[in-house]
Amino acid sequence: MHADAVLWEGLRKGDKELFLALYNKYYHSLFFIGLKEVGDGQLVRDAIQQLFLYLWEKRETIRTAVNVKSYLITSFLRKLSDDWKKAERFSSLQVVNDAYLEDAPLTPEESLIKKDEDDHQFTLLAGLMDELPNRQKELLVLKFYEGLSYEEIVQRTGLSYRTVYNKIYEALKSLKLQVSQNQPHTVSI
Amino acid sequence: MIDFLTDESFINYCKGVSEKDTAYWESYIHEHPEQQELIETARQECLLLFNVLAESDLAAESMRLRRRIEAEEPARVVAMEPVSVESPGYNRWFRLKWVGVAAAVILIVFAGFQFYYSAGSSNKTYTTALGEKKLVRLSDGTVIHLNAGSELRTDDQYGISNRSVYLRGEAFFEVKRDENHPFIVFTTAMQIKALGTSFDVRAYDNEAITETSLITGLVEVVLKENNNQVVLLHPNHKIAWRNMGGDVLVSRTDTTSRREPEVKEERQPEKLLVTDRGEIKEIAWKENRLVFENDSFSDIAVLLQRWFDVKIEFEDIDVASYRFTGDFEKEDLKTILTFLKESKDFNFSISEGDKLVTLKK
Missing domain, CATH: 1.10.10.10 (Winged helix-like DNA-binding domain superfamily/Winged helix DNA-binding domain)
Incomplete structure (x- = not known):
């Protein structure tokens, strides 16, 4: 698995495969954080898609990210919050959740995921x-x-x-x- | 074993998401040491199941993202006046998709289309053959995606005193904003006026249905054959018009419902058809996708003929009335027919140098 810096540079240079690798690497982190916040898997999936489509669209103007994971999580929660409000299921959602941002600990579900494709x-x-x-x-x-x-x-x-x-x-x-x-x-x- | 796996509390214990359930099952194992092995096996099964589902979700979502970014690559599009990916028009389309798609209009136009040709010299005509698409950029920055078998002509005065274009066939318009010069699309039955917006107009001579998909903003549609009724379209809506005397390409198979005289009455916009994947059927062609939603085989055949430049004949009328729902991306004709064949009972043969397709029971 590539380092974040490599994946991020890949995105900035428009390398589709590295960009998709970045998505694959953080999909489950974002998914389970999102699920915990809003409880609706489909809404979460769509928000992740939209976040990455946005990154891909803006790839030529985005800056070098210091902490890719924190950046992704922050942007994702903001996006999710907007979607959530639009869906009008809650009047608002507390999204500035600092707990995710420091060392971005694994969610319990995420830590269960084992990459063992030969199994x-x-x-x-x-x-x-x-x-x-x-x-x-x-x-x-x-x-x-x-x-x-x-x-x-x-x-x-x-x-x-x-x-x-x-x-x-x-x-x-x-x-x-x-x-x-x-x-x-x-x-x- | 299954009894454990259907137990809510047990699943929580396996996944470690509830302290209460973890405590319960740990003490349960302590009290029933004889079941320890069974429980551990069940726990492994549960985690394996979780992992298989997680991997399958990631694979599906990753494929969805890949398809969406690859759809942005202008495959099979021949640019007449090349538009670079960085052009504002192109980016705007992307942003619109990101926003999540807004609106569409459906117009219905028939045969007997009399195209208005002036003797002017400065107009330009863009045409696409069957099986071909083009991307056109006009002098004011408006970008037009021209679908197969279509023709678009600009007015003599385009970009000077007006922004009028004449369309037969189907096109998707990304109109550059210019409030002093409304952008107007003329077709036989309708005329569509927009300031700065994106929409799709479908007005094929040989088709019962013509569709225009408005993505953002507001357009004004004049139904010429309905006492010039003016319809304002809002995002996510479309309007349909069916002319009299229209000829459906596979007419012998499907004439009864189409030839009823049109009743002149106020037309109301209807909601756009959004697929399960959140995409609008009316503009899927732009991304080289074919989307069917409970469409009759005769309608689908008209589309396939245009996309693949073939002739399709039904030997059995029953086959023409089959209905299909499906979604194809960059597939060839044979693959599509083979796939449709899976769900309904028919056979097909392709002959004459891949140019004639015969469908029968």
């Missing part, structure tokens, strides 16, 4: 995940990734509590079932 189980599960019906996968995303409670998922999707629970159960069951079929020699510790 056989990971690849297998990712493949099975793609075969799930969209609705089931969407619910897994809300539950396990975004960390919504069942009650919140019910409110978000308009499905009944029973349906949400059953669909998640079914999804887990079919993932698990197929894992054991495809991988009879699993060694679990």
Whole structure:
């Protein structure tokens, strides 16, 4: 993974791949910080996209950043706050959250992310995940990734509590079932 | 195992996001040592699931960003009077997208289009062949994206005493602001007046539907064939007009609904169609994207013929009435048809040197 300074210079010079690498590097940091602030994954995703589109548009005029991560987080929270107000879900959002800016500690979720692309189980599960019906996968995303409670998922999707629970159960069951079929020699510790 | 994974408190414990749940499960394990191994396996499963979902979200979002910045690169566009990426017009379009897209207008024009040609000498005509797009920059800084199979002519006095252009086909306009000289687009059925704004006008001779997508600002549309009704369009709205006597390219397949006489009544603007991806269908062509939203195959065929410079024939009328929803970017014709074939039952063959496409059951 490249150093921030390299990625930032890449952005300034219009190197698309380095720019996307910068995005990939900080996506989850921004995502989980944003999720904690506003609780709406889609709003957060859009705000991150817009922040980076803005950076790309302004690449020729942006300055050298001293602390790339702090800069990204500050700009992102400002953007998110604007979006949030527009969405009129809250009258305002306290965004000048200094806690993020000093050493920018990892969010609990972010620290769970392991980059291990050779992991056989990971690849297998990712493949099975793609075969799930969209609705089931969407619910897994809300539950396990975004960390919504069942009650919140019910409110978000308009499905009944029973349906949400059953669909998640079914999804887990079919993932698990197929894992054991495809991988009879699993060694679990 | 699944019983653990569907437990809210257990998920919180796995992810370490709740001190209360962590304390609960640690004490639970302490009290049930025989389940320790099972619980640890479930915890690993939970984390693996989280990681797979996190990676999949990142991959999808990263691809979305890539597509959006690559869409800014003028692929397949031939610049007649080159516009550099740094030009104000280009940047403004980008900024508009960043703001999040605002508005559109839909006009409906039909065949029988009589283009007004003056004998003047200083006018310029820009044309695009089928399968071709062009970017044109006029003397006042207005930038025009001309879609395939279109023709745009400037008035003799353009940039002198007026800013009038005549369009058949489809174009996206980024109008340079000049309050003293309104920018006017003339088509058969409508005329669109703007000060400084961006919008799309679609007025193909062979099409039932002509669309104009206004991105920002305000435009005034005059419906010539509706007692010159004046419609003011606001962001995110469009207006539609359907002329009489229009000929749909694949007319034999779809005539019933199109030939009803137009009732002259006040026209009201309607909301723009924004896709799940937050993009406006009406201007997707500008980014080399084809977007279908429950469109009939006969309408789609008209579009495909223009994009790929082919002739499309339906051997079965039923096939022409199939409806599709989909989103394609920089795909070739065969890929698109193969993809559509996945969702509805039809076959296609491409012959005559890739110029004739036949669709049948």
